[in-house]
Amino acid sequence: MQMQFKFLSFVVLALLLMGCSSTYYSAMEKVGVYKRDIMIDRIMDAETSKQAAQQQFKSALEELSSLIHFDGGELEQKYQAVEAQYEASQDVADDVSKRIDKIENVAGALFEEWQSEIELISNPNYRRQSTAKL
8 A cells, every 4th residue: 555655656746747737637547536536626725725815814904904003113013014914915825826727727627538528429419418518
């Protein structure tokens, strides 16, 4: 089992370095991980990132609110705190965007696969129905 995990890890790493998503998806399917499963995982990761972004933006808003109600004193420290919150907010927003791109990538691969499978359907009625759903 550990040998299979090491092999799978190596395959995943190699494919990520190559950057070829279709090769990656093919390799993953050979070890029992299908595109729809990858897509579900990526959607869950995006949801987690979205929640982190919401929390970060809330923290940034709280920092900004404390600055607006500023009553004198250490303005530079308040500015730096707001700037740090802004940069952290930008980082989590970028993470959400990257995860959305990954979801769109696997979704595109799923639709390409569906299109190629339609051509294999011999029954014209089923082919029409599948094309309409696509």
